[in-house]
Amino acid sequence: MLGERLKNVRKNHPLIHNITNYVTVNDCANILLACGASPIMSDDEGEVEDVTSICSGLNINMGTLHQGTVPAMIKAGKRANELGHPVLLDPVGAGSSRLRTQTALRLLEEIRFSAIRGNVTEIRTLARGAGASHGVDADMVDRVTEETLDGAIRLAETFARSRGAVVAMTGVIDIVTDGSRTFCIRNGHSMMSTITGGGCQLSAMMTAYLAANPSAPLEAAAAAAAAMGLCGEKAYERMGELDGNASYRNYLIDAVFRLTPEELDAGARYELR
Amino acid sequence: MLGERLKNVRKNHPLIHNITNYVTVNDCANILLACGASPIMSDDEGEVEDVTSICSGLNINMGTLHQGTVPAMIKAGKRANELGHPVLLDPVGAGSSRLRTQTALRLLEEIRFSAIRGNVTEIRTLARGAGASHGVDADMVDRVTEETLDGAIRLAETFARSRGAVVAMTGVIDIVTDGSRTFCIRNGHSMMSTITGGGCQLSAMMTAYLAANPSAPLEAAAAAAAAMGLCGEKAYERMGELDGNASYRNYLIDAVFRLTPEELDAGARYELR
Amino acid sequence: MLGERLKNVRKNHPLIHNITNYVTVNDCANILLACGASPIMSDDEGEVEDVTSICSGLNINMGTLHQGTVPAMIKAGKRANELGHPVLLDPVGAGSSRLRTQTALRLLEEIRFSAIRGNVTEIRTLARGAGASHGVDADMVDRVTEETLDGAIRLAETFARSRGAVVAMTGVIDIVTDGSRTFCIRNGHSMMSTITGGGCQLSAMMTAYLAANPSAPLEAAAAAAAAMGLCGEKAYERMGELDGNASYRNYLIDAVFRLTPEELDAGARYELR
Numbered sequence: 001m002l003g004e005r006l007k008n009v010r011k012n013h014p015l016i017h018n019i020t021n022y023v024t025v026n027d028c029a030n031i032l033l034a035c036g037a038s039p040i041m042s043d044d045e046g047e048v049e050d051v052t053s054i055c056s057g058l059n060i061n062m063g064t065l066h067q068g069t070v071p072a073m074i075k076a077g078k079r080a081n082e083l084g085h086p087v088l089l090d091p092v093g094a095g096s097s098r099l100r101t102q103t104a105l106r107l108l109e110e111i112r113f114s115a116i117r118g119n120v121t122e123i124r125t126l127a128r129g130a131g132a133s134h135g136v137d138a139d140m141v142d143r144v145t146e147e148t149l150d151g152a153i154r155l156a157e158t159f160a161r162s163r164g165a166v167v168a169m170t171g172v173i174d175i176v177t178d179g180s181r182t183f184c185i186r187n188g189h190s191m192m193s194t195i196t197g198g199g200c201q202l203s204a205m206m207t208a209y210l211a212a213n214p215s216a217p218l219e220a221a222a223a224a225a226a227a228m229g230l231c232g233e234k235a236y237e238r239m240g241e242l243d244g245n246a247s248y249r250n251y252l253i254d255a256v257f258r259l260t261p262e263e264l265d266a267g268a269r270y271e272l273r
Numbered sequence: 274m275l276g277e278r279l280k281n282v283r284k285n286h287p288l289i290h291n292i293t294n295y296v297t298v299n300d301c302a303n304i305l306l307a308c309g310a311s312p313i314m315s316d317d318e319g320e321v322e323d324v325t326s327i328c329s330g331l332n333i334n335m336g337t338l339h340q341g342t343v344p345a346m347i348k349a350g351k352r353a354n355e356l357g358h359p360v361l362l363d364p365v366g367a368g369s370s371r372l373r374t375q376t377a378l379r380l381l382e383e384i385r386f387s388a389i390r391g392n393v394t395e396i397r398t399l400a401r402g403a404g405a406s407h408g409v410d411a412d413m414v415d416r417v418t419e420e421t422l423d424g425a426i427r428l429a430e431t432f433a434r435s436r437g438a439v440v441a442m443t444g445v446i447d448i449v450t451d452g453s454r455t456f457c458i459r460n461g462h463s464m465m466s467t468i469t470g471g472g473c474q475l476s477a478m479m480t481a482y483l484a485a486n487p488s489a490p491l492e493a494a495a496a497a498a499a500a501m502g503l504c505g506e507k508a509y510e511r512m513g514e515l516d517g518n519a520s521y522r523n524y525l526i527d528a529v530f531r532l533t534p535e536e537l538d539a540g541a542r543y544e545l546r
Numbered sequence: 547m548l549g550e551r552l553k554n555v556r557k558n559h560p561l562i563h564n565i566t567n568y569v570t571v572n573d574c575a576n577i578l579l580a581c582g583a584s585p586i587m588s589d590d591e592g593e594v595e596d597v598t599s600i601c602s603g604l605n606i607n608m609g610t611l612h613q614g615t616v617p618a619m620i621k622a623g624k625r626a627n628e629l630g631h632p633v634l635l636d637p638v639g640a641g642s643s644r645l646r647t648q649t650a651l652r653l654l655e656e657i658r659f660s661a662i663r664g665n666v667t668e669i670r671t672l673a674r675g676a677g678a679s680h681g682v683d684a685d686m687v688d689r690v691t692e693e694t695l696d697g698a699i700r701l702a703e704t705f706a707r708s709r710g711a712v713v714a715m716t717g718v719i720d721i722v723t724d725g726s727r728t729f730c731i732r733n734g735h736s737m738m739s740t741i742t743g744g745g746c747q748l749s750a751m752m753t754a755y756l757a758a759n760p761s762a763p764l765e766a767a768a769a770a771a772a773a774m775g776l777c778g779e780k781a782y783e784r785m786g787e788l789d790g791n792a793s794y795r796n797y798l799i800d801a802v803f804r805l806t807p808e809e810l811d812a813g814a815r816y817e818l819r
Contacts (some may be wrong), residue, residue, distance in 0.1 A: 022295040022568040022571060022587075023585075023587050025295060026297060026299060029470075030469050030522065033467050033468065033469060034518050041294070041296050041336070041337050042370070043337065043339075044372065046340050046370075046372045047338070047372035050370035050371055050372070051370050054369060063587070064587050064588060064589065064590075065588075065593070067592050093588075096586070096596070096597060096600060097592075097596035097597050098593070098596055099590065099592045194579050195579065196572060196576050196585060238515055242797070244800030245576055245799065245803050246580070246795070246797075246798075247796050249576065250520050250523065251515070252519075253518065254518070255517065257467070257517025257518050257519070258515065295568040302569055302742035303741060303792060303795065306742060306791055307740070312742060313639070313642070315610060315611075315639075315643070316610065317610075320643035320646065323643035323645070324642060324643050511788055522792070523792040523793050523796065524788070524792075524793075527788060527790030527791070528790070530790025530791050
């Protein structure tokens with residue numbers, strides 16, 4: 001089932017508009033190409049509406065946030081909303097500074113997001129700020145483990161319903177939910193935490209999956225998360241004794257490039273709740 | 274003949290000033306080092322004149338264009354013009370937004386470029402906007418193929434003559450012309466379109482070739498294009514069954530690092546019209 | 547002795563705040579992860595105080611300097627000073643433009659740096675501008691060699707004493723001094739000069755070593771420099787006949803990832819003066 005989502009990315013070649021940080025931007029561009037999509041990066045207020053109009057999806061990532069870029073994010077988001085393009089928010093660093101937290105909450109007010117992807121801290125920060133956490137996460141730790149899984153799912157589901165969006169809370173276990181159905185995905189490898197930008201890359205790729213599968217956003221987001229985790233496993237298997245995180249980064253993108261729909265169907269490990 | 278141009282890059286070690294985008298900037302720096310040149314990246318209006326003065330070539334790339342950077346581009350370009358340094362324009366995304374198209378046309382008015390390198394869409398956008406297309410490209414498709422080659426050459430030649438610059442319209446076939454003589458270069462590999470920044474990298478490297486070969490700009494630009502294409506072939510030959518676009522990107526820069534003048538002379542496939 | 551410094555990085559996992567350039571930022575993030583630390587990149591004036599407060603070290607790098615970022619550098623530096631976090635300055639390009647030189651001198655006035663790392667030109671520019679060169683370097687060439695070593699050491703020591711900081715003047719021979727004790731480190735490989743950002747990467751990693759070893763800043767800085775040089779050697783040993791500077795860059799970060807404290811102790815080649 002998830003393989004079909006990848007097949008559509010490779011068939012439709014969606015062009016994705018990225019407003020993103022300068023740390024991981026090159027990896028985001030290359031992973032979009034690897035999965036079958038194409039990237040455009042543009043963040044100047046004077047052109048983002050033009051640019052997003054020729055694309056079929058918009059990825060807004062708050063890494064290395066500049067206050068001057070926020071108006072461009074909002075303009076692009078509103079235009080993408082008008083055009084019916086999927087818009088994804090990656091609230092990088094929400095919770096680490098007031099600027100990031102407040103900006104994320106403002107973006108949630110101004111733009112209708114199709115999907116929000118972050119780690120548990122970022123998602124919790126947004127859920128609380130947007131009044132959608134209802135205390136369910138009071139005793140949650142920072143990592144989603146088997147012990148904290150139920151609470152994490154409730155948090156993600158409540159937030160997803162309140163926003164009308166797919167929420168992808170990724171970590172050791174990835175939770176991807178639209179508020180009524182929830183994928184718990186157990187792909188991935190601990191080596192993924194040794195490279196910068198794994199989350200950013202997943203957000204970019206998830207936007208491509210959403211754009212190529214407009215009628216199935218939940219499955220599209222889940223397929224992207226499973227594909228990323230599976231490629232993290234494949235990249236680890238390829239490592240030699242001299243390889244470290246730099247080679248691993250390359251192997252991960254290489255694995256995304258090589259991944260077939262059949263491999264994704266065979267290798268995805270998830271339960272649907 | 275083209276190998277001589279590479280030899281001069283390795284002998285003269287030109288220092289190249291780059292005002293470029295944050296997506297592919299690291300690759301541009303590394304490919305400049307790979308071919309024997311050195312990079313400086315600087316785009317603040319307060320220092321670009323100082324920086325370009327200690328360099329021997331200037332590469333202006335419009336990717337991730339910021340309106341605030343345009344004055345720095347113009348200042349640097351004017352100073353480089355005064356100093357007689359070659360200046361190259363890579364009009365990334367001209368045609369994708371009004372801002373990019375108008376900025377490219379403004380740069381063409383303010384700065385005397387030695388070379389302009391882009392894909393067929395970008396070059397056509399500039400040629401039309403600058404009144405140099407004369408309708409010759411009315412029925413051109415977006416890719417330069419054997420069928421559309423003659424029309425593409427006429428477009429590039431007309432534009433080159435109108436600007437007094439070398440025009441490099443690159444794609445499956447690379448057309449490099451000064452308006453009177455034209456190289457059609459048939460190096461390259463389709464894998465090159467699966468990485469981000471191949472065009473940006475070529476522009477950076479072409480600026481180094483121009484700076485190291487001041488008396489032969491057409492041959493210098495053609496040599497850079499042939500070298501890039503040939504290295505794209507060599508990088509493909511090196512790929513293993515697990516390699517994807519991330520490894521390919523590394524192999525491409527590695528091949529530029531290893532390329533000898535003799536290999537370039539032996540491997541370049543072109544006709545001079 | 548130096549291995550102990552690495553051991554502390556891997557034990558303490560310091561989170562390092564980087565205000566750095568967009569050319570080499572991804573490599574800086576990945577080398578911090580490789581050595582056992584974690585990176586945050588943030589340069590907006592509206593959040594740098596928040597961000598640096600949750601970190602344990604601050605790395606200020608002047609590459610691709612933007613005038614608009616200088617206030618953020620100063621705010622972050624002052625806050626890090628208040629919190630007692632180590633702050634490192636990498637004055638990239640000091641001496642290449644008045645803006646860079648003046649900005650570096652202003653940062654030296656406003657912020658108390660724990661360490662300053664640069665090449666001989668950058669350090670000399672700062673020492674002169676800050677009135678600490680005393681003419682000792684009048685006949686110094688641009689590279690530190692055996693012939694110029696004594697003069698270079700005197701320059702670094704004088705500057706270190708005047709600033710109350712560790713000064714790391716790196717090149718073929720690395721000089722790391724606090725003004726009273728001086729490490730001369732002879733690790734490294736000429737291949738390191740063929741990649742962009744080796745200096746930036748060392749500065750990021752050195753900040754992590756400083757943060758993880760608060761009671762031994764001189765040894766921490768020396769250990770980082772020796773580790774970088776040793777990994778440059780290991781990366782070279784790994785190169786195959788098709789490898790160039792792109793693969794070398796990956797091998798270098800891989801080697802940092804794999805380096806053990808025991809290997810660092812065994813492989814570091816230095817004299818303490």
